[in-house]
Amino acid sequence: MEQKQRMATLCVQAGWTPKNGEPRVLPIVQSTTFKYDNTEEMADLFDLKKEGYFYTRLQNPTNDAVAAKIAALEGGVGAVLTSSGQAATFYAVFNICEAGDHIVASSEIYGGTYNLFGVTLKKLGIECTFVSQDASEEDIGHAFRPNTKALFGETVSNPGCKVLDIEKFARIAHSHGVPLIVDNTFPTPVNCRPFEWGADIVTHSTTKYMDGHATQVGGCVVDSGNFDWEAQADKFPGLCTPDASYHGLTYTKAFGKAAYLTKLVAQLMRDLGSIPSPHNAFLLNLGLETLHLRVPRHCENAQRVAEFLAADERVAWVRYSGLPGDESHALAQKYLPQGSCGVLSFGLKGDRATAVRFMDALRLVAIVTHVADARTCVLHPASHTHRQLSDEQLREAGVAPDLIRLSVGIEDVEDILDDIRQALDKL
């Protein structure tokens, strides 16, 4: 048996193994379509009887190689790239839910996901109950209904930096016969592999650390292959009963552990079409080749910045799970022993205007609507993403009016600290 390769090797080499005389570097197959010699071969592809490429909306060699790398990093049976993280989250849920169904999600999740679940899925007839991830297993269990199809959480929440108790969430999901879906964008598989703790499906915004250079928007859905859909056949008819749009084929019977992702491509990509361009997949792959080097540096720098801010008297509070006093510190030690990520949040003593003065005084650290790339950046939700809200409405949305989200990059940490120090001195 082939020896299982380690994380660093997978980051550099997984997904693309060139044969004799083929390009060493993953080629960009910038073609919408693929040619066949006769009608029957093409017909077999359409019937899912044979594997092969015919149209890039469904499959493309560049995209598939990068998806295979991410599947290897997460320890899954397969993965599918999407055109954004939002598309990945939507597909992961919509692949097993339809109008009349229900999901349960932690309320400590990315704002875009909160909106997708609370507003847009509702319009499609899928309801979501949000729960506090600190609640007891029993209390979270009360949110489940007979039509509940999934439980959802983020390994490390954006922007709150809260760590998910994955084992607890997996137990709750499984005791109700549904899969646990985890958004693992912030830690990346370098710092946490949720499948090892019982998660069934993992999603990513590859826009963040995986790309790491802010060059492409993308997402990914990874399947562990561990959830037994057949054991819950009446909950998941889409996977366990014949699909009329595929000549009565049943995904679990025809594809086994690949059932969930095959359905996701064959139905959702076919009908909704959120694929990335092969060129974007190529850029993502360049980022992945150094993921194992960048992530530890992000964590190291963020730890230093968090400690510096926590010790400064002008700072009111800091949230970073690497700080011993942080409410997520114990969970971080269990799930993220090598560090969480480069993102932290903090508040300055003063009001909304204090935060604005601080941010405007920064020089190296840039104000951008982004997180998790090589360059250090900040965002003040109260002045930017949530600027239409009053202080009271902000608190209701779980965003403190003074919250500054700092995404610590991989520059020299002394330069980052110098910049923060000079901006604090201007308050």
Ligand SMILES: *Cc1c(COP(=O)(O)O)cnc(C)c1O
């Ligand atoms: C950014 C982000 C998303 C959404 O991803 P896009 O690529 O921007 O669509 C989802 N989850 C988390 C945790 C994110 O940070």
